Amino acid sequence: MANDVHQIKLGNSVSFNKEVKIGRPKVRGIDIMRDPILNKGMAFTLEERQLLGIHGLLPPALMDQDAEVFQVMQNFYRWNDDLDRFIFLMCLQDRSEKLFYRVVTENIEQMMPIIYTPTVGLACQKYGMVFRKPRGIYITIHDIGHVYDILCNWPIDDVKAIVVTDGERILGLGDLGAYGMGIPIGKLSLYTACAGVQPHHCLPIMIDVGTNSENIRNDPLYIGLRQPREAGENYNNLIDEFMCAVVRRFGKNCLIQFEDFGNQNAFRLLENYRDRYCTFNDDIQGTAAVAVAGILSSLLITKIPLEKNVFLFLGAGEASIGIARLLVQAITKTGQGLEQTLKQIWLIDSKGLLVKNRPSGGIEEEKLMFAKDHPPMENLEAIVESVKPTTIIGAAAVSGAFTERILAFLAKINKRPVVFALSNPTSKAECTAELAYTATEGRAVFASGSPFPAVTYKGQTLHPGQGNNAYIFPGMALAIIFADIRRVTENLFLAAAESLAKMVTNQHLSEGRLYPPLSTIRQVSLNLAEAVITFAYEHNLAFRYPRPSDIRSSLKEFIFSTDYDSYIPPVYDWPDYAHHHSSKK
Numbered sequence: 001m002a003n004d005v006h007q008i009k010l011g012n013s014v015s016f017n018k019e020v021k022i023g024r025p026k027v028r029g030i031d032i033m034r035d036p037i038l039n040k041g042m043a044f045t046l047e048e049r050q051l052l053g054i055h056g057l058l059p060p061a062l063m064d065q066d067a068e069v070f071q072v073m074q075n076f077y078r079w080n081d082d083l084d085r086f087i088f089l090m091c092l093q094d095r096s097e098k099l100f101y102r103v104v105t106e107n108i109e110q111m112m113p114i115i116y117t118p119t120v121g122l123a124c125q126k127y128g129m130v131f132r133k134p135r136g137i138y139i140t141i142h143d144i145g146h147v148y149d150i151l152c153n154w155p156i157d158d159v160k161a162i163v164v165t166d167g168e169r170i171l172g173l174g175d176l177g178a179y180g181m182g183i184p185i186g187k188l189s190l191y192t193a194c195a196g197v198q199p200h201h202c203l204p205i206m207i208d209v210g211t212n213s214e215n216i217r218n219d220p221l222y223i224g225l226r227q228p229r230e231a232g233e234n235y236n237n238l239i240d241e242f243m244c245a246v247v248r249r250f251g252k253n254c255l256i257q258f259e260d261f262g263n264q265n266a267f268r269l270l271e272n273y274r275d276r277y278c279t280f281n282d283d284i285q286g287t288a289a290v291a292v293a294g295i296l297s298s299l300l301i302t303k304i305p306l307e308k309n310v311f312l313f314l315g316a317g318e319a320s321i322g323i324a325r326l327l328v329q330a331i332t333k334t335g336q337g338l339e340q341t342l343k344q345i346w347l348i349d350s351k352g353l354l355v356k357n358r359p360s361g362g363i364e365e366e367k368l369m370f371a372k373d374h375p376p377m378e379n380l381e382a383i384v385e386s387v388k389p390t391t392i393i394g395a396a397a398v399s400g401a402f403t404e405r406i407l408a409f410l411a412k413i414n415k416r417p418v419v420f421a422l423s424n425p426t427s428k429a430e431c432t433a434e435l436a437y438t439a440t441e442g443r444a445v446f447a448s449g450s451p452f453p454a455v456t457y458k459g460q461t462l463h464p465g466q467g468n469n470a471y472i473f474p475g476m477a478l479a480i481i482f483a484d485i486r487r488v489t490e491n492l493f494l495a496a497a498e499s500l501a502k503m504v505t506n507q508h509l510s511e512g513r514l515y516p517p518l519s520t521i522r523q524v525s526l527n528l529a530e531a532v533i534t535f536a537y538e539h540n541l542a543f544r545y546p547r548p549s550d551i552r553s554s555l556k557e558f559i560f561s562t563d564y565d566s567y568i569p570p571v572y573d574w575p576d577y578a579h580h581h582s583s584k585k
């Protein structure tokens, strides 16, 4: 079937060939206007309106998608409140998927802080009020024995990626129970907006085992189970059943991204499943890759070789341990031994500096390798003065922990101190971009988990980078789905980190950025996916055969087009009709 191919501009610098697909949808009449996957709003042509039986159900004007985008943006700007913008965009997603993704993709710098951190955090906290229409699947602890049946209720068979949470650690906001569903939905929106993963391949899932937040359980609008969190054997059985049911329903190559699980479950489940399922934990592994990429970029500014740096983490949880582990891999790759490398990586948890002989006793297994032979210390300022880090990384959700004094001290001992305030949302950041720059006389090399606006310091405008796993997981998922990668190894994340770091130019660095601008995220994700796929084929991790001869162009064909499909069958689809007509003449 001949397709009408034309070009559409995406973001500031990306342009992909887009094919207008032609096909007769199974749904017609008013149902097609109610289906967000098929709905074209005012952009149904006159012929389509007549053919599909919706003529007269729309106002008579005919618009194209550009006019619809204009209309959406006019509405978007009218709202003064980000939560209102969030609700508006969710309603758009429920109305017209293609329009939603076109708007979000083309305006990613404006839209990401709404559909993702920080606003998604607020939306989760108020999810009962925000909730309009269900999206994805809710599985509860009472569904043990029936998980597969629930997955069968999902109307699409072709699911290739799931983002799942149990809501125990939503951003740095704690246990939000079923209100945490905003996170898998937001993450999967970024799969498509940032990397072009087909939305119908994506499925958000909430595993509701209760919540330990009494406030939420007593919220009259709460959408989840009003019971304390279930743990232990029942919890494990449910997750085990869920993993098996996903494979049975969607196949063994369906990616399962774990998101915002509580610390203990996150590490435990990753270890349990990483070698048996197509899975990764975004908070541990995705965060690791984005942070290591930022660290690699920072070396170009500090001019200190990777293996000569001293790293201090505030936090020794999923994010920090994930980063520290991948950092070990990156540093040892330079040839430096493990023992020396570990001497340069220090962590702090809620009990203070991570040391071997703790008065409080045992250390969790994942922290053990980083524990030092050192007297216990608790005060952050004193620890910073003692450890003298070149790079300080915050991932403890302790808002404002990097004080002016700490930052000034870092600037005293480093020409260019590297400061990562990774905690989300913005209210949990260890310091603001402004404080990082002003307290260090503009010398800080800074990145944050949630976005901060540019800061002008003594005439120089600095753009803080967003050290968020959103630079990794969409491209990583695209690679996994495209190349049929079935085990997501640490080396794939290191390949992703190295690929992301390579995309940072001198121009970016001179603007203060440790990552390419978000406006180029489509290009970034595509490059990253290509690098990961290439690595996967080289290391026998990709099962798609034959290997595409041109991975990049195959990837471009694979990704989602925001162009509307045409629902008018071409004349040459009906040869008998044409023949009958001409023979009558």
Ligand SMILES: NC(=O)C1=CN([C@@H]2O[C@H](COP(=O)(O)OP(=O)(O)OC[C@H]3O[C@@H](n4cnc5c(N)ncnc54)[C@H](OP(=O)(O)O)[C@@H]3O)[C@@H](O)[C@H]2O)C=CC1
Residues within 6 Å of the ligand: 169, 170, 171, 172, 173, 262, 263, 282, 283, 287, 290, 314, 315, 316, 317, 318, 319, 320, 348, 349, 350, 351, 352, 394, 395, 396, 397, 398, 422, 423, 424, 425, 428, 448, 449, 450, 467, 468, 469, 470
């Ligand atoms: N930018 C990004 O892409 C990402 C950012 N994050 C953010 O990082 C933060 C932490 O997430 P995550 O690591 O998953 O959470 P975890 O709960 O796994 O870890 C939190 C860590 O912080 C420690 N901690 C808590 N309070 C203090 C304190 N007062 N002083 C020192 N340490 C403290 C905890 O100590 P203990 O071990 O003793 O309990 C724990 O080690 C969140 O805000 C999250 O949003 C997470 C993932 C990605």
Ligand SMILES: CC(=O)C(=O)O
Residues within 6 Å of the ligand: 117, 170, 171, 172, 260, 282, 283, 423, 424, 449, 468, 469, 470
């Ligand atoms: C970004 C992210 O995954 C988090 O803050 O949990």
Ligand SMILES: [Mg+2]
Residues within 6 Å of the ligand: 171, 259, 260, 282, 283
């Ligand atoms: Mg997360």
